[in-house]
Amino acid sequence: MHSDAPIFNILMYSHDTYGLGHIRRTMAIASQIKNPQVNILILTGSPIVGRFDFPEQIDFVRIPGMIKKSNDLYVPHSIKINPKHALEIRQNIIKATAKTFQPNLFIVDKVPLGLKREIMPTLKMLKRTQANCRTVLGLRDVMDDAASTIRDWRKKRIYDALEKYYSEIWVYGEQCLYDPIVEYKIPESISKKMFFTGYIPRISPNGRETRKEERVECNQKLVLVTTGGGGDGFPLIDNYLRMLEINPPNNNLRSIIVSGPFMPKEERLLIAKRCKKLPVKYYHFNRRMERLIAAADLVVSMGGYNTVCEILSHRKVGLIVPRETPRLEQRIRAEFMKRHGLIDFIPWSELSAQTLREKIDNLLSDLTPCQDAVKKFQLSGLDNIRQRINCFQSEMI
Numbered sequence: 001m002h003s004d005a006p007i008f009n010i011l012m013y014s015h016d017t018y019g020l021g022h023i024r025r026t027m028a029i030a031s032q033i034k035n036p037q038v039n040i041l042i043l044t045g046s047p048i049v050g051r052f053d054f055p056e057q058i059d060f061v062r063i064p065g066m067i068k069k070s071n072d073l074y075v076p077h078s079i080k081i082n083p084k085h086a087l088e089i090r091q092n093i094i095k096a097t098a099k100t101f102q103p104n105l106f107i108v109d110k111v112p113l114g115l116k117r118e119i120m121p122t123l124k125m126l127k128r129t130q131a132n133c134r135t136v137l138g139l140r141d142v143m144d145d146a147a148s149t150i151r152d153w154r155k156k157r158i159y160d161a162l163e164k165y166y167s168e169i170w171v172y173g174e175q176c177l178y179d180p181i182v183e184y185k186i187p188e189s190i191s192k193k194m195f196f197t198g199y200i201p202r203i204s205p206n207g208r209e210t211r212k213e214e215r216v217e218c219n220q221k222l223v224l225v226t227t228g229g230g231g232d233g234f235p236l237i238d239n240y241l242r243m244l245e246i247n248p249p250n251n252n253l254r255s256i257i258v259s260g261p262f263m264p265k266e267e268r269l270l271i272a273k274r275c276k277k278l279p280v281k282y283y284h285f286n287r288r289m290e291r292l293i294a295a296a297d298l299v300v301s302m303g304g305y306n307t308v309c310e311i312l313s314h315r316k317v318g319l320i321v322p323r324e325t326p327r328l329e330q331r332i333r334a335e336f337m338k339r340h341g342l343i344d345f346i347p348w349s350e351l352s353a354q355t356l357r358e359k360i361d362n363l364l365s366d367l368t369p370c371q372d373a374v375k376k377f378q379l380s381g382l383d384n385i386r387q388r389i390n391c392f393q394s395e396m397i
Contacts, residue, residue: 008038008393011103013094015115016046016065022109023049024306025140025172028200029107030058032382033389041101043094045115047077048261051287061097063090066115074116091118098122105392106135110143112158112166123165134167134392139180140305141173141199144327146183153184162190168388169194172305172381177336195388198380202313207294214281214295216254221364223255224296226289228304230260234267235351236302236321241274243353243360248278253364255280256292290314298363300356303330303345312342312377317370319359320345341373 010033014026023046030040034057042049042060049060064086065077076086094114098106106126113120126133143149153159162169171180175196180186186194216222225240227233237257244255257280259268268284275282286292293299294314301307303322311318320343322330334345344363346355363370 005037005393006396008105008389008396009101009103010038010040010105010107010389011098011101012040012042012107012109013114013119014042014044014046014109015111015118016044016049022046023052025138025200026109027052028202028306028309029138029382029385031055032203033386034058037393038389041097041103043097045077045090048285051285053287061093063093066090087116087118090115091121094119095122095125098126102130103133104396105389106133108135108137110137110139112137112161113156120161123161127165132396135165137162137166137169139169139171140329141171141178141180142305142329142332143180143184144329145332146185148327149184159187159190162193163187166193170385170388171196172198172200174198177340178332195384197384197388198378199309199312200381201379202290202310204314205291205294207291207296207314210291210295214254214256216295220252220254221297222295223253223298223300223360223364224258224292225255225300226258226292226307227260227263227302228307230263230268232323233260233263233302234271236300237271239351239353239356240300241271241278241280243356244278244280245274246353247357251279253279256283256296257281258283258286258289258292261285297367298360300360303334305333308333308337308343309379312374313379315371315374317363317367317374318343319356319363321348321351324348340377341370342377344370 012026012030014022016022023044026042030042034040034055038057040058043063044060045063045065047065049062064079066074066086067077068074075083108119123135126135171194173196181191181194225237227236237259257275259271272282290310293310293316296316298317298319299311300319303320320334322334322345324331334343337343338345344359346359
């Protein structure tokens with residue numbers, strides 16, 4: 001873009017009721033699409049957004065955090081007020097921010113209507129008062145199983161909203177691996193606005209430097225165990241530690257465990273205590289997860305979109321233990337990724353110290369097959385997103 005081109009304002013919405021997935025995906029995109037002619041403002045309910053490093057020309061507006069208690073019940077994360085009032089505050093902040101910031105592009109992550117329909121007033125306002133503002137819905141590769149997604153979208157009239165309020169829909173995945181147009185019975189009037197970007201890559205740091213910092217020797221294998229936000233990750237870490245406790249590793253195996261910031265305190269303390277008795281380094285939270293992944297020989301994790309993208313970006317071997325509640329998204333992703341030789345996985349119902357031992361021993365004995373498949377896999381998401389944004393910017397000139 002020319003230096004005298006007008007500033008292009010991008011507003012990004014990440015509802016963040018649980019875990020790290022939404023804010024980490026939003027941050028990964030924002031950090032890689034910024035340029036001197038772009039301002040990026042992120043609306044987020046993440047309680048830990050302040051722990052991330054924000055580059056110049058990227059900032060955030062923190063809306064009150066909400067936690068999902070059941071399918072339809074959300075309560076405030078910190079402040080003790082009526083949930084309805086908390087949602088009204090969020091809705092008003094979102095609309096006021098959009099009105100003042102005057103975005104040229106509004107990118108909504110995953111939730112087309114926002115939490116409890118909170119962005120609908122903003123979508124209607126932008127359509128009414130800012131005709132030149134493009135509205136984009138960003139969807140991960142898999143939402144949930146087909147039947148559940150179709151039922152939910154019909155009930156909430158999401159198909160209508162996609163047709164009426166969104167300029168484009170970006171799917172952060174590959175249509176040849178999983179096709180939501182077919183799976184979710186998306187009509188042609190909507191599918192013609194859908195653009196498959198490919199998976200979102202992560203910056204790949206030098207893993208050798210991190211191995212030195214973590215004092216991992218050249219002849220040692222490093223296994224990284226991570227459960228994302230960690231809210232439901234205890235069974236995976238518990239079984240991994242039990243595996244080491246039953247059969248203590250020799251000096252050729254090192255482990256790093258990152259429990260995640262949302263794991264309950266009593267579970268974190270128990271894990272930390274057990275790690276001290278084993279050759280295991282423990283982190284409650286690490287804001288530079290990409291460095292640890294780059295250093296690892298094998299990553300054992302749950303199957304969230306961001307973790308899978310990081311494993312693939314760093315060309316690592318991944319052993320996934322996907323959650324299967326409250327949705328089947330991770331299980332579906334693990335199944336089609338395994339079919340293409342990109343990861344291995346253990347179904348949640350089969351998780352045990354024994355199954356972990358068998359899978360880990362097998363993978364570490366020969367990392368080559370999975371490494372070869374991963375090396376051939378292209379993560380084109382950011383290149384294609386930049387291309388779309390460049391088109392939008394060109395239309396302004």
